[in-house]
Amino acid sequence: MGLLSIIKKQKLKDRECRCLVLGLDNSGKSTVVDWILATYKNRPRQSITPTVGFQIHTVPFRGHSVQLWDVGGQSTLRPYWDNYFDKTDVLLWVVDAAAIARLEESMGELTTILRNRDRLGYNCRIVVLLNKKDLAAELPTVLERLQRDLVREWRLENVPIEVRASNALDGEGLATLLPLVVWGREEPVEGQPPAAT
Ligand SMILES: Nc1nc2c(ncn2[C@@H]2O[C@H](COP(=O)(O)OP(=O)(O)OP(=O)(O)O)[C@@H](O)[C@H]2O)c(=O)[nH]1
Numbered sequence: 001m002g003l004l005s006i007i008k009k010q011k012l013k014d015r016e017c018r019c020l021v022l023g024l025d026n027s028g029k030s031t032v033v034d035w036i037l038a039t040y041k042n043r044p045r046q047s048i049t050p051t052v053g054f055q056i057h058t059v060p061f062r063g064h065s066v067q068l069w070d071v072g073g074q075s076t077l078r079p080y081w082d083n084y085f086d087k088t089d090v091l092l093w094v095v096d097a098a099a100i101a102r103l104e105e106s107m108g109e110l111t112t113i114l115r116n117r118d119r120l121g122y123n124c125r126i127v128v129l130l131n132k133k134d135l136a137a138e139l140p141t142v143l144e145r146l147q148r149d150l151v152r153e154w155r156l157e158n159v160p161i162e163v164r165a166s167n168a169l170d171g172e173g174l175a176t177l178l179p180l181v182v183w184g185r186e187e188p189v190e191g192q193p194p195a196a197t
């Protein structure tokens with residue numbers, strides 16, 4: 001292979017981003033992905049049923065190719081999560097912010113994954129999405145608990161965790177998600193990535 005094609009291939013690779021969407025069942029992962037596909041691929045919104053197994057979608061975003069791995073979150077499927085960790089750039093952890101009773105369970109599962117960073121990869125970035133904000137009357141409490149019990153603790157281990165809130169039905173809070181996934185921040189630095197797909 002010539003040097004030029006190696007460089008070209010590397011450039012393409014640099015523009016690929018693998019985002020693993022995980023979280024408990026019913027947290028809204030597939031609905032979040034559905035909003036992204038409707039927004040960036042003009043796909044009509046679908047009626048969503050619980051995911052059995054996984055689905056992969058590729059979304060073009062400002063010259064990047066974002067691969068979204070939407071994996072089922074039911075407890076019987078969680079032992080298989082480990083199979084999806086390889087080469088993940090971003091772990092998008094979706095939480096049902098209205099299900100306070102399941103917050104411990106969700107944080108427990110995420111903590112187990114973070115303790116196993118050998119598998120996930122040390123460069124993988126973590127984004128926590130507090131979804132169903134439209135139903136989450138206690139969103140500030142959820143946010144506070146998350147900051148106290150998760151974000152602060154993992155910052156000490158040098159694992160920064162970004163937290164966002166969303167409503168996957170109407171897309172509130174999701175417009176900044178792909179920039180965050182692709183660039184690690186909400187807006188590109190001036191003059192950096194190309195504006196169009
Ligand atoms: N009110 C409200 N409902 C939501 C929101 N996001 C998802 N839902 C609903 O929550 C339910 C579960 O959503 P899914 O997207 O299937 O959840 P999931 O995390 O993919 O679930 P599994 O595939 O079983 O792991 C569906 O009835 C969605 O319509 C939201 O932001 N607000």
Ligand SMILES: [Mg+2]
Nearest residue numbers: 029030050051
């Ligand atoms: Mg699903």
